[in-house]
Amino acid sequence: MSVSTPAPDAAVEQLTPAQKRKESRRVILSSYLGSSIEFYDFLLYASASALIFPTVFFNNLDPLAGTIASYGTFAAGYLARPLGGAIFGHFGDKLGRKKMLVLSMFIMGVASTLIGLVPSAATIGSWGAVILVMLRMCQGIAVGGEWGGAALMALEHSEKGRRGFAASFTNAGAPTGAALGTFVLGTFAAVLPHEDFMTWGWRVPFLLSFVLLIIGMIVRSKISESPIFLAALEKDKQTKNQPKKELPILEVLRRPKALILTMLAGASGFALQVLLSTFSVSYATEFGAERSAVLYAFAIASVISIFFVIFFAHISDKLGRRPVMIVGLVLFVAFLPPFFAMMESNNWLLILAAFVIALALHAVIYGPLAAFISEQFGTGSRYTGASMGYQLATLIGAGFTPTILASLYASTGGMSVTPVIMYLIGLALVSATAILLTRESKNLDLETHEH
Numbered sequence: 001m002s003v004s005t006p007a008p009d010a011a012v013e014q015l016t017p018a019q020k021r022k023e024s025r026r027v028i029l030s031s032y033l034g035s036s037i038e039f040y041d042f043l044l045y046a047s048a049s050a051l052i053f054p055t056v057f058f059n060n061l062d063p064l065a066g067t068i069a070s071y072g073t074f075a076a077g078y079l080a081r082p083l084g085g086a087i088f089g090h091f092g093d094k095l096g097r098k099k100m101l102v103l104s105m106f107i108m109g110v111a112s113t114l115i116g117l118v119p120s121a122a123t124i125g126s127w128g129a130v131i132l133v134m135l136r137m138c139q140g141i142a143v144g145g146e147w148g149g150a151a152l153m154a155l156e157h158s159e160k161g162r163r164g165f166a167a168s169f170t171n172a173g174a175p176t177g178a179a180l181g182t183f184v185l186g187t188f189a190a191v192l193p194h195e196d197f198m199t200w201g202w203r204v205p206f207l208l209s210f211v212l213l214i215i216g217m218i219v220r221s222k223i224s225e226s227p228i229f230l231a232a233l234e235k236d237k238q239t240k241n242q243p244k245k246e247l248p249i250l251e252v253l254r255r256p257k258a259l260i261l262t263m264l265a266g267a268s269g270f271a272l273q274v275l276l277s278t279f280s281v282s283y284a285t286e287f288g289a290e291r292s293a294v295l296y297a298f299a300i301a302s303v304i305s306i307f308f309v310i311f312f313a314h315i316s317d318k319l320g321r322r323p324v325m326i327v328g329l330v331l332f333v334a335f336l337p338p339f340f341a342m343m344e345s346n347n348w349l350l351i352l353a354a355f356v357i358a359l360a361l362h363a364v365i366y367g368p369l370a371a372f373i374s375e376q377f378g379t380g381s382r383y384t385g386a387s388m389g390y391q392l393a394t395l396i397g398a399g400f401t402p403t404i405l406a407s408l409y410a411s412t413g414g415m416s417v418t419p420v421i422m423y424l425i426g427l428a429l430v431s432a433t434a435i436l437l438t439r440e441s442k443n444l445d446l447e448t449h450e451h
Helices: 009-014 017-051 063-095 097-115 127-156 163-191 194-201 203-207 209-220 227-238 248-254 257-286 291-319 321-343 348-366 369-374 379-399 401-411 418-437
Strands: none
Touching (some): 017 063, 017 127, 017 163, 017 203, 017 209, 017 257, 017 291, 017 401, 063 097, 063 127, 063 248, 063 379, 097 127, 097 203, 097 209, 127 369, 127 379, 163 194, 163 203, 163 257, 163 291, 163 348, 163 369, 194 203, 248 257, 248 379, 257 291, 257 321, 257 348, 257 369, 257 379, 257 401, 257 418, 291 321, 291 348, 321 348, 321 369, 321 418, 369 379, 379 401, 401 418
16 A cells, blocks of 8 residues: 655654654644544534524424434434444454544534435425434544544554643644634624524535645655554464454453543543533523624634643643543533533633633643543554444433533533533543543553553
8 A cells, every 4th residue: 555655654663763753743633633623513503503403494492492303313323322432443454544434434424414414304304303303423433533543643653741731732623623623613603694604604614624624635645554553463464373353342342441441531521521522511592691702602612622632632631631630620610600600600711710620621631531531452453442432422422412511401401510510520530430440541552562
């Protein structure tokens, strides 16, 4: 196999240390840009599900019921993510990380573009919601395959002592994509009359996904395959007379402890993530804040959080993944009551400050997470195990959280967020326990470590 890169994949191991560092930077940049594009598509849907889809696709329901139904379509993407992780993980462990990254990006870009073309309920009735769910599931399958490949490419191209820093650029793509999607959506919401925005303006950010798809495919085509994967492949060829290895997914499921613990460890971080991108946006507008103003505040805070994600991942290279993530969970939970008070203020600067602080605290959890999960699995099943662990964490922590939070809030008649806070505290305790039960992984040798 040949690619448009300064060195062919098969010769990566023969590069000088300086060339390896250069290639590592290229791969990290590719992981960051690719992840940003994919999460632009995926998290753009989050904002749309909170502010647009209840009116466009569920206008036959009362506003709260429409919001809950819209969040249900949002959850469909999270239901599909573990399936994407399993499928892309299997082929990524067998055929290589790079091929799966290109394919996942293609599926995501096409699905997101088509979402911008789905007719409203006024045009085709409930079929609009059905098509929306199907495309959302395609998004979920694609992002389920994207994350593992991007994180592993960055991780496996980096040297020990910098793996958390390198892999964090994949996670940094999430706030970048969220900021870009929210900024574009907020701009159209601000400059267009409300009726035009709800009719066609919201569609343009989804249609722009096709442009981002082209950019992403070009970037992805110029990177080399993971050297650790190539070394493992070569080792397998040299031992071809040995008994045939298990399928990656069977290898992961036969000893499921790592999968279960990584799944539970990451769940709370994703719940807190979607709290910020969905429920809190609707909550602030309920207290009088302008929709576009809240979206801009979230977008600005997301951009700032990129640096926190990378910084705290770097700290985890020094102090360990576990202590950094535990501290992040504790601090975020402690900030929840003042966070909601600031969101109720109808003061843009306070809302911005609330988002900045919350996303900075979330970065303490989220920054080390890519390396934390990936390092729990051996090379032969790392794509499968890391993808499934991460995507099952998103399913448990984020898939149904908007619906759960909206329902808990509705149960109080919209008078109190106490049930919401208690739910998030409970989930944080589960994640903290799972993190404590895992081994510290920052110093593991990934070339010799097997699950």
